[in-house]
Amino acid sequence: MATSTTGHAIVIGGGIIGLATCFEFQDAGFEVTLIDPDPISGATHHAGGMLAPTAEVQYQQQALVPLMKESARLYPDLIQRVTQHTDLPTGYRTDGTVLIGADRADAQHLSELIDYIKAEDLDIETLTTRQARQLEPALSPRIAKAAAIDGDHQLDPRLFARALFDAVLARGAQHVRETVSTITQSTTHQSVTLSSGARIEVDSSDVTVLAAGLGAAKITGWFDGEHPLQLRPVYGDVLRVRVPESLQPLTTRVIRGFVEDRPIYVIPRDDGTVTIGATSREDQPHPRTSAIHDLLRDAIRVVPGLEETEFLEATCGARPGTPDDLPYLGQVRDNLIVSTGYFRHGILLAALGARTAVQLATGQQTSQAVASCDPFRHATSTLNV
Missing domain, CATH: 3.50.50.60 (FAD/NAD(P)-binding domain)
Structure with a gap:
């Protein structure tokens, strides 16, 4: 600009x-x-x-979609300009996202979400579970449904x-x-x-x-x-774990999905760590033991190798909701x-x-x-x- x-x-x-x-x-x-x-x-x-912008689509929040699409389009240029003025890393990655449903009910949830995403004119590719595990071998063989979103990127905030x-x-x-x-x-x-x-x-x-x-x-x-x-403050728990060198990279893409209808995301970082999250609540500004337990259980259900990682951190952030x-x-x-x-x-x-x-x-x-x-x-x- x-x-x-x-x-x-x-x-x-x-x-x-x-x-x-x-x-x-x-x-x-x-x-x-x-x-x-x-x-x-x-x-x-x-x-x-x-x-x-694709994986973040929420039901009955159509006004957010054009905002997310436009901002995602602007990001590569912003990152390129920022790196002209600093030598510090950004953690920017373009590997994409794999969406999964852990069981039959989650598979139905994911199917409905895929239809909704397509209706919003966003790109998503339905995968067989075998195709998903070919892309990401660390995925559990027990997943029930999967899809890929190549256009979704990530950075380390x-x-x-x-x-x-x-x-x-x-x-x-x-x-x-x-x-x-x-x-x-x-x-x-x-x-x-x-x-x-x-x-x-x-x-x-x-x-x-x-x-x-x-x-x-x-x-x-x-x-x-x-x-x-x-x-209003909306709190979310975030966990960080470190993958043993022998297992790196555990995944290359962001893994998102549903386990017994609970949302989960698993984000690989360039430094060998993984960020795990997806909780949302409005009642407690500190990491909650039950939320940490649920996140670890669900993440391991999706990516079993996470059971072998070193636990680094649990934090809770307050996001400004309207x-x-x-x-x-x-x-x-x-x-x-x-x-x-x-x-x-x-x-x-x-x-x-x-x-x-x-x-x-x-x-x-x-x-x-x-x-x-x-x-x-x-x-x-x-x-x-």
């Missing part, structure tokens, strides 16, 4: 959304200030990292976020290690107040991007009445853009969210699909002027 526009962009939030936004503003010729006390420590740290952060700093971004308490907005002036009480004045020609994930719900001052961003599971992405003032609420699609949608923020700030046309992400669609009050 290249324009002749220059200015100053203040990006609040140092997860993958905020970091990608910083990078895109720099590519557009802006000076950038990133405000975050501890970048890459929130939802990004606990994410799976699947760039999978922690690695890519660090690469983004390194690239952004190398290009001269200022990093302010604080939180933001308020954004004071009037028709002619804006100021960002930090937790220390210090203020950053924003000129009318500059832009502020509120990309603080769940933290965006705590930042006030730019609206009347109740907070317009109805964000009432309709669509992000809040849009311009709420001439120099204030909201980009948060990406729920479980934050990694995948980061490329689109970052590009859209620059397009909004520079008066360019955005994707029609972004119209469904209006930050004020759940608001009960008007903007504070």
